[in-house]
Amino acid sequence: RQIVLATHNPHKVEEFQAIVAATRPDVEVVGYDGPEPVEDGVTFAENALIKARAAALHTGLPALADDSGICVDVLGGAPGVFSAYWAGHAKDAVANLNLLLDQLSDIRDPHRTAQFVSTIALVIPGEVETGEHVVTGVWPGRLAEAASGGGGFGYDPIFIPDGQPADAERTIGEWGASEKNAASHRSRAFASLVPLLTAL
Numbered sequence: 001r002q003i004v005l006a007t008h009n010p011h012k013v014e015e016f017q018a019i020v021a022a023t024r025p026d027v028e029v030v031g032y033d034g035p036e037p038v039e040d041g042v043t044f045a046e047n048a049l050i051k052a053r054a055a056a057l058h059t060g061l062p063a064l065a066d067d068s069g070i071c072v073d074v075l076g077g078a079p080g081v082f083s084a085y086w087a088g089h090a091k092d093a094v095a096n097l098n099l100l101l102d103q104l105s106d107i108r109d110p111h112r113t114a115q116f117v118s119t120i121a122l123v124i125p126g127e128v129e130t131g132e133h134v135v136t137g138v139w140p141g142r143l144a145e146a147a148s149g150g151g152g153f154g155y156d157p158i159f160i161p162d163g164q165p166a167d168a169e170r171t172i173g174e175w176g177a178s179e180k181n182a183a184s185h186r187s188r189a190f191a192s193l194v195p196l197l198t199a200l
């Protein structure tokens with residue numbers, strides 16, 4: 001069984017390969033290098049469907065796409081769907097993260113709460129109406145006041161997930177890849193998708 005992953009973000013490919021292997025080792029996640037559609041949706045679900053539909057159409061394979069981001073409560077859910085481009089058009093992860101830290105420079109705990117959100121679309125070609133599925137995973141936490149750790153990608157160095165021992169809290173940048181993949185918004189969303197993969 002092959003499934004194409006409609007992303008141009010190599011970090012997402014790595015994470016999905018590990019997450020899928022843990023539950024469905026019979027499914028091979030293949031990369032997608034076809035045309036990149038314009039992501040002009042205003043919700044994670046719209047953008048995930050835009051990406052998955054394009055890859056399913058182009059390859060004829062079942063396609064998965066993740067649209068994700070960080071939603072900061074005190075900013076009304078921003079950056080949200082604009083997370084990849086928060087500081088401009090260049091998809092510059094360090095600039096994005098620094099801008100977010102600046103925007104929160106006057107905000108102290110307990111008001112620095114945020115969630116990582118991953119919405120995954122699965123599009124199965126040929127299955128009109130029943131062939132599109134959308135699931136979401138949310139990972140609650142808060143933003144650190146400074147970046148730490150070199151692991152992961154994007155906003156990982158400033159996100160402190162809930163549920164850690166109070167005297168040993170770390171950002172995801174300080175977590176290992178397998179630790180992140182066992183707990184993340186992406187793996188939470190994928191867990192909801194697993195029952196739907198029986199159709200593959």
Ligand code: ITT
Nearest residue numbers: 007008009066067068069070083084153154155156
């Ligand atoms: P594709 O559209 O090609 O999949 P992308 O990186 O542009 O790649 P999105 O449009 O979904 O994907 O943007 C997601 C952004 O949200 C990503 O670039 C990061 O800035 C942030 N993000 C999402 N998941 C994250 C994670 O697990 N760790 C850190 N930052 C994350």
